[in-house]
Amino acid sequence: MEHTWPEHLAVGAVRFARPTANYEAITAFYGDDLGLPVLASFRGHAGYDGVVFGLPGTPVQMEITQHGTRPSIPAPDPENQLVLYLRGTGARDAAVRRLEERGHRPVAAANPYWTDHGAVLFEDPDGWVVVLAPWVFGQEPAPAAGA
Known part of the structure; x- marks a missing residue:
């Protein structure tokens, strides 16, 4: 593509x-x-x-x-995401392990598409979602649902 x-x-x-x-x-x-x-x-x-x-x-x-003074930040929404397309499940697992070792825990996806295709989600300290997806968009298809 x-x-x-x-x-x-x-x-x-x-x-x-x-x-x-x-x-x-x-x-x-x-x-x-x-x-x-x-x-x-x-x-x-x-x-x-x-x-x-x-x-x-x-x-x-x-x-x-x-x-300056504390900014007025819009409330986080589970659909405001930084999606990082990683090179396979090994890369995803390494990123997840690193975050977990530093005290972060995965969060549930509002959109089941992500977990259905093997992604793991975390919230940053502002409550915005980071998606760790185990495929590179545009270079390879998403893993089959449930894979």
Whole structure:
């Protein structure tokens, strides 16, 4: 399955950003516990602190920020997810083991699709869901339901 970007949209990288009210816990969860690489971090930039994680490498990035007073964060919803498509069940199991060794426990999926296809879900310290799926979307099909 190959897709191309429209000619008028010459995107070289993508970053999505979100604020947090739990900066230290969130950066520890994604950096130390999950093990995402830190591409950049900053403190006191126009009142902002932030960290940029690579997902994977540098073309896709997640930025977490905090600014001034505690931000008003939308309530987490089980459908707001960071989905990490991992290279097989061994990779999924290693990521799950790492998170569990650091005190995190899987959570139930609101959408049964994920567990039906072998994914394991965790909540970050803000209550947002991280899905660890054991296949690479676009490169291979999802495992059969119940597999």
